[in-house]
Amino acid sequence: MVAGAQTHRLANGGVIDRSTSLSFRFDGKTLLGFQGDTLASALVANGVKLVGRSFKYHRPRGVLTAGSEEPNALVELRSGARREPNTKATTAELYEGLEAASQNRWPSLNFDVMSVNQLFAPIFVAGFYYKTFMWPAKFWEAIYEPAIRRAAGLGRAAGVSDPDHYDKAWAHCDVVIAGSGPAGLAAALAAGRSGARVILCEEDFVLGGRLLADGGAIDGLPAAEWVARAVAELTALPDVRIMTRTTLFGVYDGGTYGAIERVNDHVPVPPEHQVRQRLWRIVAKRCVVAAGAIERPIVFAGNDTPGVMMASAMRCYINRYAAAPARRIALFTNNEDGWRTAETAIAAGLQVAAVIDARPDVSPAHRSLASKGGFPVLHGSVSAVDGGKTGVRKISVALTGGARAEVEADGLAVSGGWNPAVGLTSYHRGRPKWRDDIAAFVPDGAPPGMVAAGAANGAFGLGACLREGFEAGAAAARDAGRGGNIGSMPVADDEAFSLTPLWHVAGKGKAFVDQQHDVTASDVELAQREGFQSVEHLKRYTTLGMATDQGKTSNVAGLAIMAAVSGKSIPETGTTIYRPPYVPVAIGAFAGHHRDENFHATRLTPSHHWAAEQGAVFVDTGLWKRAQWYPHAGEKDWLESVTREVKAVRSGVGFCDVSTLGKIDVHGPDAGAFLDRVYINAFSSLAVGKARYGLMLREDGIVYDDGTTSRLAEDHYFLTTTTAKAGLVMQHLEFCRQVLFPELDVQLTSVSDQWAQFSIAGPSARKLLQQIVDESEDLSNEGFPFMGAREVKLRGGLKARLFRISFSGEMAFEISVPARYGEAMARNLMIAGKPFGVTPYGTEALGVMRIEKGHVAGPELNGTTTAGDLGLGKMMSTKKHFIGRVMAGREALTAPNRQVVVGIKPTDKARRLRSGAHIIPKGETPGPDNDQGYVTSVCFSPVLDQWIGLGLVERGRERIGEIVRAHDPLRSEDYDVELCNSVFYDPDGGRQRG
Amino acid sequence: MRIICPFCGERELGEFTYLGDAKPQRPAADAGEDAVYDYVYLRDNIAGVMSEHWYHGGGCRAWLKVTRNTLTHEISAVEPTAGAGAAKVGA
Structure with missing residues (x-):
């Protein structure tokens, strides 16, 4: 192995483990480092100066900093699906086998073709994209943008799905502390000793902050020893939690803080069952920001040379x-x-x-x-x-x-001096204030509950950091109600700090303000000359501070140069608004486990597993998975299966799981009066043992939801909602009950998940049900007529709720059993129904039968229709007040030319009708002026042996029999259809009553 | 944001649903169209302290009246609405 010789490694010292040698690859070359190195420090130890090419000019760049403020040393870390672009070499922990590649160079870092950009530097000035690529406009997408994207930019995304897991977690504490330098450790000691629950977040993998680099003496001990002692003490405290590799990146309302924990970024692949990163939401009564300060560059020609x-x-x-x-x-x-x-x-x-x-x-x-x-x-x-x-x-x-x-x-x-890290303290639109003595912005207040201490507050001396940190920690604990003995404050000397501000040295050659975005001092000056006077405009025009480092090393210098050319002071010039996150956070961490099949929760119907055994095809409806149809062997497509299911129901009996409907128990002496106010029709007059279809409006007079409500006792109603609106209707009814009508004595209980409900439909429905319910129950037409509703005993003794309601138009029942019996009910219906050829049917067959029957559903209850539009205007009671009544009477909502529900069928029986087609009068040109409505729901009707549909058509009910055009520009179709009665099947309803 | 539910204690924003200004009062049943129109559509755009309706759907299902500063998100009071909480005993 030809490994680098660590030519620049010093013989002694360092917080590194020289006994653990790590081999890694940078741009294909194998090098060695030690445990405790970052990628940057290992590159430095190997004498590597050139680590990347710059964003715009492709200039050679080296390592500028040793922390998360790094603008230059960005690499692609790892390979394949785990490749992570724009990773800061200065914070990436070295591990055995680490692979990194430099970015924005081709074909190699040493010989980069695009560095010719430097020769054209005069045209790459501030606003260059806006000025250069304006014309011709259509060239932008096709030519300019792709070319610019190839030439400029940072690393490449992996381009494939991330194989790792990300986690999200909550934590609660009294005091959260950002940073474990002298101020952070002192704050943790004071707060921890007082008995406060403390979380100390440190973005580094080692505690100590600047003490690791600058040493010093605290309480007479060398800094490293003091840190070890402090950490030992904190670790022994039961309520102090130290989180390394964790950056506190944002503050949100009510003392909620965001933190990103890089759990397994320091290993090549996370161990099994472990996550790569964890997003923390920390709720803390108080926060001490001890995030330190960032040393700032001086802008001079060639200041970006490796x-x-x-x-x-x-x-x-x-x-x-x-x-x-x-x-x-x-x-x-x-x-x-x-x-x-x-x-x-x-x-x-x-x-x-x-x-x-x-x-x-x-x-x-x-x-x-x-x-x-x-x-x-x-x-x-x-x-x-x-x-x-x-x-x-x-x-x-x-x-x-x-x-x-x-x-x-x-x-x-x-x-060039130090800038306190004012990000966290400024995130609630706080504006830091200028301090002349240190020529830097310091926090001017902070979000509620937060305080800055130490260098983050402009106190740069070691003694001052310890003092401020300790006092802030003690005060935070006190404010959180903890009063234990805080012990003695750690003590150190204060170093002298004297500074003469210097931002920019005039000279020939490019002097970079923002190295990550290649913004030079002359760009800032040009922007000012061109009239971009506000710092927010300067930022956007030059892109200063807009890169992944968010200008941590460049913003203040940029402001200072702007101030100098505009003749204003730096505080007059002001800062741009600070926004989280403080460091880049992977989108994957925000998503956590909510991806792919876990993107949202999945709700399964009580009979789901049985339906899956039957080979059902499922459809997502909201969070639910519902059986859409049950294919049989040999059926060539969904239509064949659905048609079979419909025919089986209409000629025999079928059943369908309808448990997804929202179900609400309404109890109380005023239950009827309450329902009278929320539905357009009356429910107080409903007899016990009866069900009634109800329609509710929004306060503005538009239809909100529909469903069947049954009266099970004088003071007990059972209300159902549509699947889609189950939660919203509950919320609406609670609003009515608690806010609008608190005088009514009524209570609501959501029982959607408590009951499994099945529709049993078809001429043989009664015969099948008689096999299920106890023999003592009278299910005859006299004993249990259409729209009957009551509790029944099942064979075996189980209590169930039975309703004689029909969505299909057949004689039908809906039966509710406690949800845990849902699957057993489905199995029993199959067994008991065998002699009658029972057929399970899915949501498609359900939809076909409701369209054949002209029942409205989601496509018609679309948030724009009135009761009148749906043909249900007569249900609106004139004898009582109800929600939406007054607004429903408005002129436009009662206009005679409104689009209303009507049946639609193609004149050519072989033709397929499509929903979404527009209705145009015969002989008129399709277009907005002649648009009279559209097709809302379609199906193939096995009864009529043709495609039929429902639509919302202007004056539709007055135009039955009229031939109009169905114009469908999306599918390039145009055909004749007939407007007809919306009830295609059994219009007088004899079958459902029989 | 965190809201102290009078029934459940301090809970996170995600448990609640926002409705809007709690000030408009629903007109009486016999009020005319104009009064109902105002109630349904007209809302003040308050920059400052506002009384709002929030629903604790992820908890006790109570509708709450929350006093919140729309500029700072500071919540100064949370009260149950008239009909929230316990059943009406002896009503």
Whole structure:
């Protein structure tokens, strides 16, 4: 194996396990790293400088940061279905066998054809897409966009279904803490000791935050020891939960926080029965944001050359990973903190080429460091970087006073100061405020229950971080009602922090503000000149801060440059609105297990398993799976099966599971009065033991739902709804009961899931039922007439509810048994019905028979029809008040030319009628002016031996017998149909009463 | 968002269904078309504190009157509607 030699790994130090060597592949090349590395640190340790090509210009790019703010080092991680584009190498944990590929280059990272884009750079300015590809308009989709998409962009999606599982979970606590640096750990200690239930979220896989890179002394201990002690104490507390690899990414109303836990991103494939990621919704009384700060770049020509790195990141690679980003390091800083990188480099035995400090003065301590280290301190700014894909070679410095200097180095550390991570605190449209002393935005308030502490609040000293964190943790616990002893506060010294703001060094060559979206300082200036004065416009016109890093390293510098060219201050210029998520979250995590067959819940009818045994074909109706038809061997298509089922019912007997109907028990002395108000027809007058069809309107007079309601006792009705509206009708009736008519003494109970209900229909229905119900029950036409409803005893003693109602037009019953007996009922009906040729039928046959009978259903109850439209206007009682009555009387809802339900059949009996066809008068041109309605429901009628349908047609009932055109432009069909009575079968209803 | 149901305690938004402004009162049965029209269609677009109807369909099925600030989503009060909850004893 030709593995990389880790040429840039330091001999000592680092929070890495040198005894566990990990082999990984980057762009096909095998390299080695250690347990504890990130992909970025392992690349650094192997001396890899070039890790990707930039988005627009395909410029060579290296690693800029060591955290989740990284704009450049994005890779495609893994391969095949698990390939994940735009993964930050700086946060991707190294594992044995890791595979990563650089992005946005072709054919290879070293030789990238599209880097010619750099030669055309003058045209790739801000707004270039808008300006360049405007004309001709039709070229956009066909030519420009595909070409741009190929040339620009980030990684490639896997393109196939994700084989891994994602989970969603809830957690509840008193205090949730974002970040485990000094402020976060101190907050957790204070809150945890007080007895609060604490969740500490850390996006890294190791706790400690900046302490891992910068060390320091806390309570007289080296930082690493203090962290270990603090973590041990927290782990021992029963109500403290530490979640590593977990980023708190958003805050929502009422103290709900979103967090993404990368459960198994650090292994090649999640172990069996484990998820890759888990989306947490954490409900917390208080939140302490100890998310730290992000070091910001200084914008100068060539600042994107591989080898230019944030000063803090360089310290992190050296101290935490024992990986040297360069051997001879130059430092460009405008603040005291940047000097720590020079100290770190010297301590690690690396050379410091020079420190370029933009401030007029440098502290005596640093002067003596420079003289001891033998490197010059140059007062001025970096004006250019000489280098390329192999890294930095030489740095040009514009000295204060005008002279120039050159520094030879293979790495340049840059520190422009620190920006507190104000994302979380600003997510409820909070606007951070500017602090001149640190030249940075800090939180100005926060969503209710949230407070920022430490560097996230602009307190950059270690002592201040511990203090603020501890106090915030204690206060949060107190606010949550926890009053235990918080013990003593961890103590450390505060470092000096002095900074002279410097955002942009004027010079020749491209100076990048947003490296991920290739936005330069001159783009920002151009946008300002072209009139994009608002920062929100600047953002959208230049795309500054709109990439996957959301401008974590670039936004403030962009604002500052904008402010400078517009002559305004930075606070006057303001920030764009902050929105979650703080880091990219996979859509798969939001979906969780709700994908494929688990996209939504599935409801099975009580007889489902029996129907499946029969070979039923199922159809999804809402959440339900319903038997659509039961194919027999030898039947050539669904139509043959359905026709057989219909004929069997009309000539013998069949049954169908109708349990999906909504069922509501209505109890109470005022039950009848209540139903009178919600239905257009009267129910208080319904005799006990009788059923009645009811229609309810919305308050605006349009039909809402229909169904059969039976009176089982003086104060007990049993109401059914359509399948689709079961939940909504319950909600509506509860609204009527609780809000509109609280004076009525009535209670509602949803019993949809409690009863299995079967329709038993056909001339032999009674004979079949007599085999099922107890012999003592009188089912004769006299003893149990049409629209009868009562409780009956079944053979064996089970109580059931029996209704003599008919949707099919045949003599029919519906029987309800407790749901757990549903399957047994289906089996019994098959056995008992054998002598009568019983046939189970599905929803298709149900639909055919209801169309033959002219019953309206979903396609006619479509949210635009009135009772009159449906031919049910006479049901509207004039003797009582009911919901929708007043609005139903409006002129337009009672107009004589409304489209009403009518029967439709093609004049050519062999012709198939299709729903959706428009009704046009004979001799008229099809079009909106002559459109008189449309076909709503169709079926092949075995009784009439032709296709028939129902439609909504203007004045339809007055036009029976008229021949009109069915015009179907979707299917390019146009044929003659006859308008006819909507009741095709047994119009006087003798069969259902017989 | 979280709503403290007077019957069930604090519950998550997903258990509730929003209806709208709780202020409009349904006109009496003999009210004219204009009054009913106003009740059915006319709604204030309130920026600030609003009394709203919410349905706890994922819990006790009570209709609730929730006082919420539409600008901040802060919920300052949750009350049962007149007919929510216990059966009318001795009514």
